[in-house]
Amino acid sequence: MSTEKSVWRRAYEWHEQRLPIVSFLDHSIGTKYPAPKNLNYFWNFGSLALFMLAVMILTGIFLAMNYTAHKDMAFDSVERIMRDVNFGWLIRYMHANGASFFFIVVYVHIFRGLYYGSYKAPREVLWWIGILIFLAMMATAFMGYVLPWGQMSFWGATVITNLFSAIPVIGDPIVTFLWGGFSVDNPTLNRFFSLHYLLPFVIAALVFLHIWALHIPGSNNPLGIEAAPADKIPFHPYYTSKDAFGLGFFMLFYFAVVFWAPNAMGHPDNYIPANPLVTPPHIVPEWYFLPFYAILRAIPDKLLGVVAMFGAILVLFVIPWLDTSRVRSASFRPWFRVFFWLFVINAVVLTWCGAQLPEGLPLIQGRIATIYYFVFFLVIMPVLGWIETPKPLPASISTPVLKPAE
Amino acid sequence: MANTAPVHHAGDGETRRDFLLHSTIAFGAVGGAMAVWPLIHSMNPAADTLALSTTEFSLASLQEGQAITVVWRGKPVFVRYRTQAEIDAARNVTLTELVDPAPDADRVKKDKDKYLVLVGVCTHLGCIPLGNKPMDPRGDFGGWFCPCHGSHYDTSGRIRKGPAPANLAVPPYQFLDDTTVRIG
Numbered sequence: 386m387s388t389e390k391s392v393w394r395r396a397y398e399w400h401e402q403r404l405p406i407v408s409f410l411d412h413s414i415g416t417k418y419p420a421p422k423n424l425n426y427f428w429n430f431g432s433l434a435l436f437m438l439a440v441m442i443l444t445g446i447f448l449a450m451n452y453t454a455h456k457d458m459a460f461d462s463v464e465r466i467m468r469d470v471n472f473g474w475l476i477r478y479m480h481a482n483g484a485s486f487f488f489i490v491v492y493v494h495i496f497r498g499l500y501y502g503s504y505k506a507p508r509e510v511l512w513w514i515g516i517l518i519f520l521a522m523m524a525t526a527f528m529g530y531v532l533p534w535g536q537m538s539f540w541g542a543t544v545i546t547n548l549f550s551a552i553p554v555i556g557d558p559i560v561t562f563l564w565g566g567f568s569v570d571n572p573t574l575n576r577f578f579s580l581h582y583l584l585p586f587v588i589a590a591l592v593f594l595h596i597w598a599l600h601i602p603g604s605n606n607p608l609g610i611e612a613a614p615a616d617k618i619p620f621h622p623y624y625t626s627k628d629a630f631g632l633g634f635f636m637l638f639y640f641a642v643v644f645w646a647p648n649a650m651g652h653p654d655n656y657i658p659a660n661p662l663v664t665p666p667h668i669v670p671e672w673y674f675l676p677f678y679a680i681l682r683a684i685p686d687k688l689l690g691v692v693a694m695f696g697a698i699l700v701l702f703v704i705p706w707l708d709t710s711r712v713r714s715a716s717f718r719p720w721f722r723v724f725f726w727l728f729v730i731n732a733v734v735l736t737w738c739g740a741q742l743p744e745g746l747p748l749i750q751g752r753i754a755t756i757y758y759f760v761f762f763l764v765i766m767p768v769l770g771w772i773e774t775p776k777p778l779p780a781s782i783s784t785p786v787l788k789p790a791e
Numbered sequence: 792m793a794n795t796a797p798v799h800h801a802g803d804g805e806t807r808r809d810f811l812l813h814s815t816i817a818f819g820a821v822g823g824a825m826a827v828w829p830l831i832h833s834m835n836p837a838a839d840t841l842a843l844s845t846t847e848f849s850l851a852s853l854q855e856g857q858a859i860t861v862v863w864r865g866k867p868v869f870v871r872y873r874t875q876a877e878i879d880a881a882r883n884v885t886l887t888e889l890v891d892p893a894p895d896a897d898r899v900k901k902d903k904d905k906y907l908v909l910v911g912v913c914t915h916l917g918c919i920p921l922g923n924k925p926m927d928p929r930g931d932f933g934g935w936f937c938p939c940h941g942s943h944y945d946t947s948g949r950i951r952k953g954p955a956p957a958n959l960a961v962p963p964y965q966f967l968d969d970t971t972v973r974i975g
């Protein structure tokens with residue numbers, strides 16, 4: 386009697402033999418996936434990013450049911466979502482602020498990787514896919530911000546698409562191609578909506594590759610050393626519960642902003658319908674683009690400014706080779722740690738500069754910060770690896786805990 | 792079963808089979824590119840967008856010193872009836888001083904040089920410069936001033952200061968009669 390399987394168990398096994406999806410998940414994020422036992426809360430941000438992607442796709446699909454991608458109707462359709470559609474205000478505020486929180490999470494995730502050396506061998510391809518996701522997110526958020534067709538939507542789209550006109554010879558045909566006309570207009574809005582709907586699913590596919598690439602070497606950890614099998618614990622239930630706790634904490638902040646300060650990160654000018662004949666006096670992109678906007682404006686030459694702005698992101702692809710240190714974690718690199726935190730402060734300074742008018746003090750500060758941004762990657766990373774003496778690494782993850790260093 | 796593998800002629804490099812393989816790949820690639828082109832080209836301006844390419848307007852009510860803005864291809868076009876002082880200012884510059892050297896005479900129609908017709912889009916990143924309305928700032932050179940990143944244009948619409956790389960563009964236009972202009 387006791388050996389007899391229940392009908393549910395038999396149905397489950399019948400199905401698993403044909404499509405082993407439960408075993409697959411169990412090996413990916415379940416009891417069969419071993420993770421280092423010393424992961425700290427910075428390792429929460431990967432699953433938080435996945436959560437935000439799901440929130441964006443879900444809220445986006447419902448917004449799209451009430452949104453009209455036409456230059457004469459887009460602005461009003463968004464206002465209708467805000468005023469007349471049941472819970473439309475909630476769905477839109479979750480989506481608009483969700484983009485900001487998605488970027489907060491991903492920026493912490495990237496800085497985590499920089500601090501703990503997660504970009505180094507054998508995780509270079511994993512790092513590359515992460516940068517591709519970041520690029521796709523920026524494209525998605527940029528095109529999403531155009532959809533409400535307010536003044537900032539329109540002029541942000543104009544300035545950013547015009548960046549491509551800096552390319553010699555083929556620049557202007559490219560811009561006309563991007564617009565589908567001779568200025569940002571209805572064809573531009575339509576294609577941006579189409580691509581804004583598409584790209585999140587491209588991101589989802591990239592996330593799949595990202596996690597696949599993660600599973601080959603497994604997670605890095607705060608010590609940056611290889612984790613022995615004895616130092617690993619199953620992902621479920623240990624990290625599923627830790628991630629769930631972190632998610633609850635994160636949602637307190639996210640929904641505090643959604644309910645009590647939903648426009649704090651937006652720009653009031655975007656509640657003015659787009660007017661192609663009047664440029665607002667001061668165009669600022671969304672906050673998550675400000676550091677790169679500051680780099681663009683720090684350089685007085687149009688082409689070089691555009692090159693520096695894209696270079697600021699593309700340089701991330703080669704840092705596995707720019708960083709010559711064999712030690713991963715900054716915890717064991719006394720000098721790298723100093724330059725890392727300077728880099729974080731520098732990023733905040735760039736963000737601030739990007740929101741100011743590019744003249745006087747902010748311009749000079751923007752230039753200094755731009756120089757440090759590139760010096761950090763192109764000079765400090767390679768040189769420090771040679772001249773810095775790292776602290777001794779522990780023999781294993783357990784060693785410092787069981788036998789504390791004298 | 793045993794004789795499926797090709798006999799490789801050592802030394803003569805390419806076999807018939809290689810040739811077939813490479814030409815198949817080449818045809819596939821060309822065919823693929825040809826199939827993608829309609830998709831790409833569908834994103835370029837459509838026939839109805841191109842059909843809106845001309846605009847006509849009248850200068851009859853424009854007074855000396857005044858400027859108007861007309862819309863051409865969704866973009867503003869600045870039309871300014873320049874004063875003699877503004878024309879002189881535009882003409883009395885040494886061309887070598889200019890970022891994008893162009894004589895004023897080449898930027899207006901002969902005998903109509905008091906009328907300056909320009910595409911009102913900053914050549915930096917596409918903002919609309921100020922200077923067409925009476926109360927607008929006109930920049931250090933009395934023409935237009937772009938507030939986005941601080942470009943100054945002179946009374947011929949030439950870039951004099953700031954990040955913009957080129958002069959405000961002169962659109963293709965012609966005088967249909969003394970006061971009627973067609974752009975495009």
Ligand code: HEM
Nearest residue numbers: 441442445446448449452477481484526529530532533585
């Ligand atoms: C990576 C995921 C996504 C990001 C980062 C993102 C970002 C944005 C941003 C920043 C806006 C402008 C918000 C505003 O100020 O109003 C927006 C609007 C919009 N998005 Fe998304 N989005 C994402 C996914 C999606 C998806 C999957 C859909 C549809 C299936 C969608 C549909 C819409 C619609 C219809 C609007 C216009 C309504 C509005 O402005 O609130 N989004 N998106």
Ligand code: FES
Nearest residue numbers: 913915916937940
């Ligand atoms: S767009 Fe005019 S100065 Fe940048």
